[in-house]
Amino acid sequence: MTTEVLQINCNSLQKAKEIILNGGAVAFPTETVYGLGANAFDDDAVENIFRIKGRPNDNPLIVHVHKDYDISTLVDEVPDYAKLLQKAFLPGPLTMVYNSKNRVSSAVSCGLDTLAVRIPSHEGAQEFLKYLNLPVAAPSANISKHVSPTSAEHVYADLNGKLQLILDGGQSQGGIESTVLDCTGKVPVVLRAGLITREMIAQVVGECGEYVYKDGMRALSPGMKYKHYSPNCSTMLFKYEELDEAVKIYNNTTDEGKKVFLLCDNQTAQIAGVKNVLNLGNDENEIASNLYSKLREGEEVAELIIAVAPEKQDGVMVGVMNRLEKACR
Ligand code: TXA
Ligand code: MG
Numbered sequence: 560m561t562t563e564v565l566q567i568n569c570n571s572l573q574k575a576k577e578i579i580l581n582g583g584a585v586a587f588p589t590e591t592v593y594g595l596g597a598n599a600f601d602d603d604a605v606e607n608i609f610r611i612k613g614r615p616n617d618n619p620l621i622v623h624v625h626k627d628y629d630i631s632t633l634v635d636e637v638p639d640y641a642k643l644l645q646k647a648f649l650p651g652p653l654t655m656v657y658n659s660k661n662r663v664s665s666a667v668s669c670g671l672d673t674l675a676v677r678i679p680s681h682e683g684a685q686e687f688l689k690y691l692n693l694p695v696a697a698p699s700a701n702i703s704k705h706v707s708p709t710s711a712e713h714v715y716a717d718l719n720g721k722l723q724l725i726l727d728g729g730q731s732q733g734g735i736e737s738t739v740l741d742c743t744g745k746v747p748v749v750l751r752a753g754l755i756t757r758e759m760i761a762q763v764v765g766e767c768g769e770y771v772y773k774d775g776m777r778a779l780s781p782g783m784k785y786k787h788y789s790p791n792c793s794t795m796l797f798k799y800e801e802l803d804e805a806v807k808i809y810n811n812t813t814d815e816g817k818k819v820f821l822l823c824d825n826q827t828a829q830i831a832g833v834k835n836v837l838n839l840g841n842d843e844n845e846i847a848s849n850l851y852s853k854l855r856e857g858e859e860v861a862e863l864i865i866a867v868a869p870e871k872q873d874g875v876m877v878g879v880m881n882r883l884e885k886a887c888r
Contacts, residue, residue: 563725583597584723658672659674707851734850738760747766821836
């Protein structure tokens, strides 16, 4: 199969629609990462998504809809706090999990009785979803366990030959996947941290829980138990306070003739003063935005990436650290 990469316009949207209605998959941009989309009503098309990615079949998918889509046709019992959050943050990088009406393929939620719904703010994503006027089941458009894609080039590198069309909407600015929020209980609970932080949610609705997965527990959000986001090279992760130790290993390994890169924010890079740096930038949004592209850049040039956590650990950094820990496991 040849994989076309096309800018988003009337022609490419028409092509995308034909592919999706025929049960195929189309990659599309969002403000977080690129998605690999299929018609959520079509069992075979959804199952095909799992095959293309090599994704375990107990890790459910998010359905994506345009901003005017009536989600009450898909889900039940939307609590009042969820309505407030929809108003505050959607369209945007917040995925909300509700009780499902089981209208979409059961393959989407892998048999769970809930459904994760996302309304992306990316203009190209909205055009694509509006043109289809269907719920689109879409995981991130990478090979399972690899680093998520933030550009059409990243998608092509992972999935060339496995799908017909990649819609190119430029760099994804957000850089890490949406916050996944359980909205089936009395208060919302963050299942996966992201750009919409727990603090931001609590500010709107007063209270927000956080689910921390520990190995061996039943995973509320099944994606949490898997290795993820990993570059194809060796990795190590150090705390901010362990920078000296990280630099020592950088120097020793470099002396052994290995290609080593330090992955860290700009402030840490200045203190470390080493030659090979994958610089994540300055503030928390910049760091999130650059994380995956720097991991992908790193795997091209490095045999070992030594990541050092930023000093700041709250807000968006919770999501960044969650990805770094899984990438460097
Ligand atoms: O930003 C994003 O969310 C991107 C873009 C493409 O929209 N998508 C994405 O999808 O990251 P994926 O498949 O890589 O991650 C989906 C996450 C997984 O952790 C999965 O376990 C969780 O959402 N999830 C999906 N449905 C769920 C459900 N019904 N209950 C709990 N967690 C769910
Ligand atoms: Mg993913």
